[in-house]
Amino acid sequence: MSQSCIIIGAGNLATHLALALKKNGHDIVQVYNRSEAPARELAKKVNSEYTTNPYQLKSSASVFFVAVKDDAFDEVLSKIKLNDKLLIHCSGSTPLSALSNYSANYGVLYPLQTFSKDRYLDFNKIPIFIESNSESNLKLMEEIASSLSEKVFELDSEKRKSLHVAAVFACNFVNHLYTLAGDVLQEKEIPFYILKPLIAETAKKIQDLKPFDAQTGPAVRNDEKIIAKHIESLEDSPELLNLYISLSKSIFNHHQK
């Protein structure tokens, strides 16, 4: 069933969520954001109204999505007349209970993906994890989530937090290692694009192999001579050196077990 939605937030996640809702037949009534430009920009994309004043949010909408940092929840939610409408947050590490003060009907809809505003994503392939405060709300959430993606799973707050931690390792930290690799190359005026086939294959490998079995490199071979050379060459970059040593030790420890 099509819902009339309000989107609170206009960041990366809010943008992709609003676009996916719109694309799948839901109506975006309003976008709220503290600063105006992002609100206006998103509202334009989904053909909705926008506001920077929480008191002006329309309580006639059927579902309210919150996609802001959880320390900003209260600032907005305490000012909206929710009238027990379905209130949904999209955060991996915020418990379901964070919404209990604002509505009698609430849930979590957590799409596991890395969202950058201007990048196209097929939302239908993104795993979505849901949780709710009642069986009937869960059924409604399942309906909404299934309209957005073919991969919908129920997951409680505790497990979702671990899933978020795992995602930080597999995505945010991974991307930062790409940045650090680029820094190492830049020192020698080697362009970053040279790493792209390696990065692509590293990610592709684990679509078929377990990452443990896909591990290559000096640390898993315990190639001490190479490791010593690398450590020497990183001596002027304490941060890189520290990470090189910690990660190499961690690889070695895992594979000696």
Next chain:
Amino acid sequence: MSQSCIIIGAGNLATHLALALKKNGHDIVQVYNRSEAPARELAKKVNSEYTTNPYQLKSSASVFFVAVKDDAFDEVLSKIKLNDKLLIHCSGSTPLSALSNYSANYGVLYPLQTFSKDRYLDFNKIPIFIESNSESNLKLMEEIASSLSEKVFELDSEKRKSLHVAAVFACNFVNHLYTLAGDVLQEKEIPFYILKPLIAETAKKIQDLKPFDAQTGPAVRNDEKIIAKHIESLEDSPELLNLYISLSKSIFNHHQK
């Protein structure tokens, strides 16, 4: 021009290199490896002879490829009659000069990729970095490298070492983060496959965006509340906790500059 090659080593890199040479019209005369089973296995794949005795290597071959750990170089190379044939190593972090004791003609051919034996790779798309001790050898190396890949670059030993360090960050450490993410999930009985779309998209993003611009997650947003929750949830895993904190700090430092 087609070469008659000897492959010293039968590991992941030696296997992919021998297959690529064979596929592109070169002849593999012999495979050497200290232990017999891998030598036999690779020899079968490339339709060559094999030996575990360096004294039995045929000095009639035109090119000798060394693809073993560099601390094993001397053990093999000191026993071969090279007769100044072209001797090539394939290591990122071993200088060209490591071969100077064994032949008057030598070079480096470093393919930048992660190699697992049973995984198909299109060698033609792999960047290859070459270096040699003379202009004429470099020309021959360029010919050989270009027969294997459309992406051939000249790079000196010092820069190649930095390239290898960058590759360790962008590939080996990245893959280990996938392993650690899987460990976090396993604790909560969540299957690893759930991360696959996220891992794929994280790698795809940087094919278009600079990794610095592609960064997402709590550390780059400086979302202290989420970070505190993650740190709490990792308290029983000191190794994960240490890496979580170091990598988050590194992201934060980079993006505050």
